[in-house]
Every structure is written in structure tokens, then in C-alpha cells.
Amino acid sequence: MNRKAALRLCRSTPCQSIVLAALCVPTVAVVVHAAVPPDDGGDGSQLLMESRTPPARKTVIRAAMPKQESSMTSLKLSIKEFRFDGVSQVSADAIEEVLAPWKERELRFPEFELAVHAVANYLRQHGHPDAEVKLSRALVGGGTVMVAIQGLSSDPTALAMRPAGEETVPRIEVKEFKVSGATLAGKEEFDVLLSESAGKALTMKEIEQAAERVANHLRGKGYPLVQAFLPPQRIEGGVIEIAVQEGVVDGSVGNSGMVVAGGGERVKREVIEEVLVKGVKPGEPLRIADLERAVLLANDMPGIQSVKTTLSPGTEPGSTQVEAKVEESALVSGNVWADNYGSRYTGRERANAQLNLNSPSGHGEQISINAAASTGMESGKVAVQVPIGSDGLKVGASYAQMKLDIGEEVAPLNLSSNTTVASLYASYPLERSSTRNTWLTANADAKHVSNDLSGARNNDRKLQLLTVGGNGNLIDPLDGQIAWSANVAGGALDLSGKPAYQALDASSAQTEGDFAKLNWNLQRTAKVTDELSWQVSGSGMFASKNLDSSEKFQLGGPTGIRAYPIGEGLGDFGWLGSAEVRYALGKTPAGEPQIFSFYDVGQIKQYHTLWTNALTAGQPNSYQLSGWGVGASLTNNDHENLRIMWAQKIGNNPNPTSSGSDSDGTNKSGRIWIVGNILF
Structure with a gap:
């Protein structure tokens, strides 16, 4: 009989566990942040999503997966016969008799080990105290198992010539993998993913790695609750089944699978639920990007301080329940500040204040009042913003006025200015996450600027302006924080309120009429160490013609x-x-x-x-x-x-x-x- 290199089947081969559970949540440590490195500490007992408005806020998702261990004990091998190598000095019939209880039946791996150990014990009890029995290196397939026996004579077998101490483990001849229970990818995609493992003799650990590769592939698509594991099965024809549980949303609880706790005083419960339910689809795999977007949009609402979302096992195996805990903010918020950012002619030192009424009717709206003053300047602004629908669209209107009395050396000219701006605006979050955000914006402004000189009207300018654009922020691959904006504006300037000034403009700068301009801004901030950081920024503007000074x-x-x-x-x-x-x-x-x-x-x-x-x-x-x-x-x-x-x-x-x-x-x-x- 030909001698073959063989593997040692140890007396106490440990069971190798595979990534799986009958429950809903996989081991996950997804940390996403808007402007600062995250802290993913915690006991890991729940999956927790905590969000606040970026930048300088983070969302942390973490979970510990209850594991249903799947190991060699769940795999069954159909054994038709044993073949031996290195038994020239031993009666093959005697060994066949020892192995008779294990032939022509399905064996689990522990039983398979017992069969091999029975042969070793028989040899050691019949004049071969140094006998070792080892599985052939790659042949567990076709119902035939090759067994090499070493230590029966002084003539070393090929196995005995192998380096001392080389540890070996059982292998299974794998022809192909069959993935069951997956809807997020098809057979062709899995075949490509597992091609490097198919058609080879694999250890249990390598089979586990193939299953984990399936899980990681699907998690990389944005479904971190996916589990992949080896179900109990018979290994026939070299086909290994990998089962997938995709972590579907349990729609039997709450509102379409979303249970909301807290809230209801500052923002109506049904308003919050309408936003949060966008993040779950009952009976479908939980996509973490959808849930995170919904949580952040809810957190963006005036009147909401924070939203924390916990995932727990659903009523069915492989399902998950989503519970959102809402913490509300105060009705009134705002800030006051003082600076010397003013003009020398109207007073450098300025006092400023802003007051916000957050969701006074319970629908997520906000009313803001702003005021500023210096020695020669008074300004005020009132704005109202309301949500439209439940996907983050907001519209608003504002009215602002600023009065200036020019002082210092030009005070004798009695020069004053009055500006009013009425605006309509809208914004929509095209992307909303803790690592990347993009808002689309639109503004329509009606400006009226008038200047008086010694009590007489010097000029009267009316300007209509429509601006569309976007802004956003993101965390780049090097953990730098990038913020950007870009806007295109088109408008028209009317100088007919003061014909003399209109005539002067027509003979000089010719600012009256239609115009267009483009504004952009880009900024990147990055850390060198915990203490040291740097920031670079740029901004600019292009215009189609000579502009009014206010633009x-x-x-x-x-x-x-x-x-x-x-x-x-x-x-x-x-x-x-x-x-x-x-x-x-x-x-x-x-x-x-x-x-x-x-x-x-x-x-x-x-x-x-x-x-x-x-x-x-x-x-x-x-x-x-x-x-x-x-x-x-x-x-x-x-x-x-x-x-x-x-x-x-x-x-x-x-x-x-x-x-x-x-x-x-x-x-x-x-x-x-x-x-x-x-x-x-």
C-alpha cells in the first residue's frame, strides 16, 4: 500500500465555533462620527445608536452577538470504508474488526475521532506501544478515509520523515459552497466570493473563515446584523451549506417595527415616529444607513435633544426589534455674544443675541429672533422654519432690517443707510450620516437698500436674488474633517428708485440689470496628535459683471x-x-x-x-x-x-x-x- 503524508488527529480536538446565532444581532463595532474621533467604549450588551447634530458629534453603534455555536459536531460524514497506509506488520482484518462499529454509517467528527483512537489503542495493546494513527492529509471524501499508521517498525514511513512537532488537523474535501437564506446577494456573487476556498481540502477553521467572509461581504453592503453560519448538515458530494440570517426587522411591534419611548411633550409623538419609521422596513433586513439617517433627521428637529436607538431580539429567530429613546430639549434656547467685529464708522464693539422657540406647536418648527447693536448700527431678524414631510425637507421665511448711522470723520455728512431683506428658503438632506452629509439649498431674497446723505435720498437699490447650491461635511479616508459649500446665484438690480443714481451707474460701473455669481468654500481639519491639529481653508467668488457693493x-x-x-x-x-x-x-x-x-x-x-x-x-x-x-x-x-x-x-x-x-x-x-x- 502506498505511503502518504498524513495528519494527526489529536485526542482532544477542540470544537471550532462559527459565527452564528439564532438571535438577531451580530458582533458589531461600527463607529461613525461627524467631526471627532469616536469613543466606542461600553459594556457591549446592546446595540446602541447615539446621535447629535454634526459637526463635532458622533454616532456609536455597538453590539454583542449571542452566538449559537456550530462546530464539527454538526457535520456528518458518510463513511463507506477505511484504507490504511503503513500496516504491513499488522493484520488488516484485525483492524477492520476494530473499526466495524463505525463503518457504513454517518459519523460526526467526535465519533470519527473515536474510531481512529480505537485503532491506536488496539495497536498499543498488541505490541506497538509507540503506534500513532493519523488521518490522510486531504482525503475525507467519496466515503473513503485514508488512515496512516506510524511507529510499527524501524523502517520510517514517509510520515515519520516529516519534521518533528508538525501539528496537523482534519480536512474536508470541499467541492463547492451552497449559501442559503440570503436575499442581499445572488449565487454568482457568492461563487466569486468563495472561489478561492472551493475545490480544496479545508480545515474546519478555513470553512468557518469562508462563512465569515460571506457575513462580512453582506455587512459591507450596509447590513451589519447579518450572520452566516454552518447549520447541521450531511456532507455529501463535497457540498458545504452556509446559512445566512439577515437580521430582518420585527414588524409585529411598535409602528412598523419602530418602538418610540419618550418625547411627546415638546414634539408630538406621531411627528417623531413618522421620521423614525423611515429607518426600518418590517420583514426586511435592517440597513444601518437608513436607520442612522432617520435617527439624525429626528435629532435635527428643534425640540429634540438626542435620540438613542437600541436593537434587541425580535419575536422570531433572526429578527430584531428597534426601540428609539427620545430626549427633548427646552422650549427656549439661544445665545448671546459680544465682539469687536463691527466697522469703525458704525462702532466696532457690538452686542448680539439670538432667541429660539423650539417646536412651540409640537410639529418640529422653530421661530428665531436675532438682534444686534453698536454705537451706529441696529439690526434685527425674525425667521420661521417648518418641516415638510418626514424626510428632512425644511422650508422657511425671514425678514431682516439693518440701520446704519455713519460716524467718525464722515459724521458731518449725516450719512445713513437702511437695508431690508425678505427671504424664502428651503433645504433638503441628500445625504445624512455621521461620516458624510450633503444638503441641497435654495434661497429667494428681496433686498432693498437706501442711503441718505444730509437728509436727502442718495440712492435707492432693489435687488432680487435666487440662489441654489449645496453644502456638506465628511470624514475623509485619513480621518480629516472636510466641510464645503458651493452656490450659484442669479439676480437683478433695479436702480430706478433714484434716477440720478441710475444715470450715474449707466455711465460708469453699469451694475443695474441681470447678473450671476458663483461662491465656493472648502475647509479641512485634521489631528496630528491628541493636542496638535491643523486646518486649511479656501473660499472664492466669480461674477458675470460688475456687482453692486452689497454683493x-x-x-x-x-x-x-x-x-x-x-x-x-x-x-x-x-x-x-x-x-x-x-x-x-x-x-x-x-x-x-x-x-x-x-x-x-x-x-x-x-x-x-x-x-x-x-x-x-x-x-x-x-x-x-x-x-x-x-x-x-x-x-x-x-x-x-x-x-x-x-x-x-x-x-x-x-x-x-x-x-x-x-x-x-x-x-x-x-x-x-x-x-x-x-x-x-
Whole structure:
């Protein structure tokens, strides 16, 4: 009989468990976040989804899967005969007699082990104390099992020549895999997925890995509750069955499988349920992206503080129940802040306040009132926003007014301005998750700007503007946080309210009439260490013609090139770029301090089209400004924040006023910006 390399079947082969359960939830540790690295700690006893409005919020999903262990004991082998290698000195008939109880029947792996051990014991009791019995390396198939016997003579078999200590395990000849219970992928897809394992002799561990590969493949499609396991089966013809449970939603409970607890005082329970039920489909596999979107949309509603969703076993094996626990916020919220972000001519120091009424009728609407004041400025705004349907669409309307009395050296001119803006707007979340968000937006504005000089109307401008675009944020593959926006606007300017000003415009800038413009913004923030981070940002605008001053791009100010004042660098084309390095100093009794340094640069083109005498001699139409600086901030519990920045010009202003100053009438080489904010 030919000698063959064989595998050792140990006396106590451990059962290898496969990933499965009769219950609904697989082991899962999915962590998704909007702006900060997640903390997935916890006891893992439930699947928990916790969401808050991004950025700087995270959603954590975690679960421990109750496992139904499936092992070698659930597999049955049909044994027709045993063949032996290395038994020239032993009576084959005697061994056949020892194995008689196990022939011509189906054996589970533990029984199969007993058969081999029975042969070993027989040999050791009949003059071969060193005898070892080993399964052939790859032949458990066709009903015939090859058994190699070693240690019967001094003439080593091929098996005895193998390196000492090499450990071997049983293998099953696998012709193909059959996947049952799956609706999320078809046979061809599974055949490709499992092609590297089919047609080979596999260990139990390798068969388990094939099943886990099926589960991971389906989980990667967005269904993390999927389980794949080996059901009890007979192995015939080399076909291994992998069963799949897809974690379907138990629709026998709650509203279409969604049970809502809490809420109902600030936002009506039926309004919350209408949003959350979008995340589940009874009788279908739970898609985590749909559930997360529904949870975040519910959390976006004014009057909702947080939504936590727990998954638990359903009434049927392989099903899951979804329970949402809603925590509501207060009826009134808002913030107050003070800064020196104002114009020198209307008062740098400003006081600001915003008050929100959250869902006063219980339908998820919000009413906001905003007011600001300085020595020469008063402004106010009222806005109403309501949800439409249950998929995140919101529409709103607002009205704002601002009055300015220009002071300082131009005070004798008695120059004043009045601006009103009536707006309609809408937004829709095209994507909503804790790692990627995209909103589509549309705004329709009607502006009216009038300026008076010494009590007489100097100009009267009416502007109609329609803006469409989008904005969003995401976590990139390197764990950086990206925020972006892009908007296209088309409008019309009417100057007929003051014919003299209209005639002046017609002979110069020709801003009246139709126009279009494109605005964009891009920002990326990333951590280097827990303390050190950096941020780069860019923004810009393109216009189709010369624009009214209220629509121009601006370089200077605390959100632009911080070394220059508000109103510096207005133009029809422009771009801004900033780089910032930040270092967190850790927690203190007063809060969390942070220091940072920055560099700002930008370029502007004042006029799309020049006209005669548009510029004075030596005045550039296009120029660049830049500056650098340092700053510090202090944050206390996300409710209080103080921020101070000092910025220094790089070079001189290439477009000074006739007196050699910046646009605010000063010629400072450095500027300080301060803002303090309290949320309630």
C-alpha cells in the first residue's frame, strides 16, 4: 500500500465555533462620527445608536452577538470504508474488526475521532506501544478515509520523515459552497466570493473563515446584523451549506417595527415616529444607513435633544426589534455674544443675541429672533422654519432690517443707510450620516437698500436674488474633517428708485440689470496628535459683471485676512486662503484652553469690467493681501467660548485710500479681534 503524508488527529480536538446565532444581532463595532474621533467604549450588551447634530458629534453603534455555536459536531460524514497506509506488520482484518462499529454509517467528527483512537489503542495493546494513527492529509471524501499508521517498525514511513512537532488537523474535501437564506446577494456573487476556498481540502477553521467572509461581504453592503453560519448538515458530494440570517426587522411591534419611548411633550409623538419609521422596513433586513439617517433627521428637529436607538431580539429567530429613546430639549434656547467685529464708522464693539422657540406647536418648527447693536448700527431678524414631510425637507421665511448711522470723520455728512431683506428658503438632506452629509439649498431674497446723505435720498437699490447650491461635511479616508459649500446665484438690480443714481451707474460701473455669481468654500481639519491639529481653508467668488457693493466678495475682517479691517478688499472676483495650527493645552478649572497661529492670503479683482476713470492713477484693479498672527481660545462645556486673535500685515496695503490708510481710515500694522459667546 502506498505511503502518504498524513495528519494527526489529536485526542482532544477542540470544537471550532462559527459565527452564528439564532438571535438577531451580530458582533458589531461600527463607529461613525461627524467631526471627532469616536469613543466606542461600553459594556457591549446592546446595540446602541447615539446621535447629535454634526459637526463635532458622533454616532456609536455597538453590539454583542449571542452566538449559537456550530462546530464539527454538526457535520456528518458518510463513511463507506477505511484504507490504511503503513500496516504491513499488522493484520488488516484485525483492524477492520476494530473499526466495524463505525463503518457504513454517518459519523460526526467526535465519533470519527473515536474510531481512529480505537485503532491506536488496539495497536498499543498488541505490541506497538509507540503506534500513532493519523488521518490522510486531504482525503475525507467519496466515503473513503485514508488512515496512516506510524511507529510499527524501524523502517520510517514517509510520515515519520516529516519534521518533528508538525501539528496537523482534519480536512474536508470541499467541492463547492451552497449559501442559503440570503436575499442581499445572488449565487454568482457568492461563487466569486468563495472561489478561492472551493475545490480544496479545508480545515474546519478555513470553512468557518469562508462563512465569515460571506457575513462580512453582506455587512459591507450596509447590513451589519447579518450572520452566516454552518447549520447541521450531511456532507455529501463535497457540498458545504452556509446559512445566512439577515437580521430582518420585527414588524409585529411598535409602528412598523419602530418602538418610540419618550418625547411627546415638546414634539408630538406621531411627528417623531413618522421620521423614525423611515429607518426600518418590517420583514426586511435592517440597513444601518437608513436607520442612522432617520435617527439624525429626528435629532435635527428643534425640540429634540438626542435620540438613542437600541436593537434587541425580535419575536422570531433572526429578527430584531428597534426601540428609539427620545430626549427633548427646552422650549427656549439661544445665545448671546459680544465682539469687536463691527466697522469703525458704525462702532466696532457690538452686542448680539439670538432667541429660539423650539417646536412651540409640537410639529418640529422653530421661530428665531436675532438682534444686534453698536454705537451706529441696529439690526434685527425674525425667521420661521417648518418641516415638510418626514424626510428632512425644511422650508422657511425671514425678514431682516439693518440701520446704519455713519460716524467718525464722515459724521458731518449725516450719512445713513437702511437695508431690508425678505427671504424664502428651503433645504433638503441628500445625504445624512455621521461620516458624510450633503444638503441641497435654495434661497429667494428681496433686498432693498437706501442711503441718505444730509437728509436727502442718495440712492435707492432693489435687488432680487435666487440662489441654489449645496453644502456638506465628511470624514475623509485619513480621518480629516472636510466641510464645503458651493452656490450659484442669479439676480437683478433695479436702480430706478433714484434716477440720478441710475444715470450715474449707466455711465460708469453699469451694475443695474441681470447678473450671476458663483461662491465656493472648502475647509479641512485634521489631528496630528491628541493636542496638535491643523486646518486649511479656501473660499472664492466669480461674477458675470460688475456687482453692486452689497454683493461683492470681501478679503478683510476676522473671517478673512485678519490683519485688515472689515470692508477691505471688495471685488467682483476673489479668493481667500488660510492655514492654521492649533495646540490644545488640556483641561483646566476654567475650561479647555487652546493656542493657535495662522497665515491668511487672498486676492481680489475690484471690477469685472473697467470704465473710464474707474481707478485713480496707480490704483490696481487686482491685488493681493496677506497677514499672519496668533490667538488663543477658551471653551467651557461647549456652552461658553472666548476667542482672541492678533494679526500682523505682511507688506503694505497695495490699494490704500487717498490718505494712505486702510478702508476704515486707519493705518494699523496689526489688529486684535475678540469675541465671547454664551449658549443657553
